[in-house]
Amino acid sequence: MKITKEEVDKVAKLARLGFTEEEKEKFASQLNSILVYFDNLGELDTIGIEPTSHASTISNVFRDDKVESSISKEESLLNAPDGKRDCFRVPRIIE
Amino acid sequence: MEFEVIIGLEVHAQLLTKSKIFCSCSTAFGAEPNTHTCPICLGMPGVLPVLNKKVVDLTLKVALATHCQIAHYSRFARKNYFYPDLPKGYQISQYELPLAEHGYIEIVANGESKRIGITRVHMEEDAGKLLHDEGGEDVSYSYVDLNRTGVPLIEIVSEPDIRTPGEASEYLKSLRGILQYLDVCDGNMEEGSFRCDANISLRPIGQDGFGTKTELKNMNSFKNVQKALEYEIKRQTNILDGGDKVIQETRLWDAAKGVTLSMRGKEDAHDYRYFPDPDLVPLAVNDKWIEETKKSLPELPDEKRDRFVKEYQIPEYDAQVLTTSKSLANYYEECVKLYPNPKVISNWVMVELLRRLKTDDRDIEECPVSPKLLARMLEMIDDGTISGKIAKTVFEDMYLTGEAPEKIVEKKGLLQVTDQEEVVEVVEKVLAENPKEVENYKKGKTKLFGFFVGQVMKETKGKANPNLVNEILRKMLD
Structure with missing residues (x-):
């Protein structure tokens, strides 16, 4: 086993996800089979090949430093579960 | 025990662009909350960030001015963490393959020139601003203004070459000077367009390896950086002298109390799971671009x-x-x-x-x-x-x-007294009031000359022309 239940716990915590014990077992085994599958790539000879970070080969896509109109603050806050005083409102995060 | 202090600084400087790093929202300071936002900087699903070319131009200038090596190929990564000022759940930054590495700047410390290494210079986006209602009606909430989200920053990381709080302050002044010369950052520490975090550790003199470091944050002036480092040196010295160990942690400088305080609840942070941002294509800087930038410095x-x-x-x-x-x-x-x-x-x-x-x-x-x-x-x-x-x-x-x-x-009424008669009058008065000194002077105690000059100056409240006073005194004494 490459992935233990503890590691699933840790990743879940980092991603702010809550799972039941059964789900954790299930995901540990699923993540394992994914990693085992990836091991197949290890059979290929990749010496001298640069690691790929992007599927496309283009580089240097830029925009000019020009200001265009933003959306209104009402629109910005439209999807927020809680907003007040033109701001997103969240539970207090410092004591 | 005698310790050597090891300091490294991380500076975040806001670049002087008109628009944000990955979208066309304005970077202007002081707008109404959440009016400089759009689906891209709000982190809506399905949007596509596009790099502002000016950000690269300005970063290249800094990299060249700090004698860095420019990477011909660099890319952006996602730094994943949750915080209310970060709508996407990740910050776009550079991790592996930053734009520039291995530079240095010169500072003056104790009247001598010293070289401080620059580890790297990279581009990233700023986070939003959190507002807390101090003592207001709803102290159980924080408010989020995302105008600053996506404003371009450069991070400049120094080597652990700094040895005293004074050197740290000189380094910051020199670096800020360079950024201002280049017109890439206004360097305002109070407004937060030039921010500094410090890594500091102590080691017994003669030891090769580094001691355990702490990271200091929340210092918004050169003076505060210096004070926070001075405080931390004392704190770590006391710990080590007492036979205890320094804990690796982030500490916040409290300027009002003059102490650094441990930041709690961050024990499971620092697992940022960086990976290349698939939304942004790599950045390729060729020699022509570098040469042109050099010429524009x-x-x-x-x-x-x-x-x-x-x-x-x-x-x-x-x-x-x-x-x-x-x-x-x-x-x-x-x-x-x-x-x-x-x-x-x-x-x-x-x-x-x-x-x-x-x-x-x-x-x-x-x-x-x-x-x-x-x-x-x-x-x-x-x-x-x-x-x-x-x-x-x-x-x-x-x-x-x-x-x-x-x-x-x-x-x-500070006009210099150059009127001969007026000065003669004062000199006469001074000589009449100090007969003993005059006698001693005439007996050969010529050192007293300075005393007479002093008395005349005192009498005229420093306004007498010194040359004239000398001349008249000589005439009347010798």
Whole structure:
């Protein structure tokens, strides 16, 4: 086993996800089979090949430093579960 | 035990672009909350960030000015963490393959030049701003303004080459000077466009490996950086002397209390799971781009310092101090144009002006004495209107009121006494009041001459022309 239940716990915590014990077992085994599958790539000879970070080969896509109109603050806050005083409102995060 | 202090600094500087790094929202400071936002910087699903070319141009300038090696191929990564000021749940930054590495800058420490290594310079986006209602009606909430989200920053990381809080402060001043020379950042620490975090550790003198470090945050002025480091040195020394171990942690500087405090609840942070951002294509900088940027660089502090030494014949140390900030260098050159005696100007700026600004923790931009006023005052010394000693009083008054020197001299009656009869009168009075000293002087105690000069100056409140006083005294005594 490459992935233990503890590691699933840790990743879940980092991603702010809550799972039941059964789900954790299930995901540990699923993540394992994914990693085992990836091991197949290890059979290929990749010496001298640069690691790929992007599927496309283009580089240097830029925009000019020009200001265009933003959306209104009402629109910005439209999807927020809680907003007040033109701001997103969240539970207090410092004591 | 004696310890050696090891300091490394991380600076975040806001780049002077009009629009954000990955979208077209304005970067202007002080707008109403959440009015400079769009689906891209709000982190809506399905949007596509596109890199602002100006951000690369400005970062390249900084990289070249700090003698870095430029990577021909670099890319952006996602730094994953949750915080209410980060709408996407990740910050776009550079991790592996930053734009520039392995540079250095020169600082002056204890009158000597020292080289501080630059580990890397990379681009990233800023996070939003959190507002807390202190003592207001809803203390159980925080408010999020995302105008700053996506504003371009560069992060400049130094090598652990800094050994004292004073060097740290000099490094920051030099670095800020370079950014201001390049016009890439306004360098305002209070407004947060130039921010600094510090890594600090102690090790017994002679030891090779580093000790456990702490990271200090929340220092919003040069003075606070210095104070926080001084405090942390004492704290870590006490821990180590007591046989305990320093805990690796982030500590916040509390300027009001003058202490660093441990930041709690971050024990499971720092697992950022960086990976290349698939939304942004790699950045390829070719030699032509680098060469063009090199050509566009203005005269930098080091070059200006060398020119000042050559052109104005002032000591290298003076030139170094005068060129640390672009505004100070401009101030100096403006003065020299109006009053072409570079050495005299350098003395006044280095001694009186900088001392005054330092006392008030002010920048040269806020100096109430303009080059014009300073030059006029120096002319008044030359033409005998005031003495060099009185000029210090005039200068202090100009600094406090911003008024013209002529006006101050008139208002305070500081005109130099050059009237022969008036000085003779005072000299006669002084000699009559000190018969013993006169007798001793005539017996050969010529050292007393200075005493008589002093008495005359005291009597005239420093306004008598010193040459005239000397001349008359000699005539009457010898």
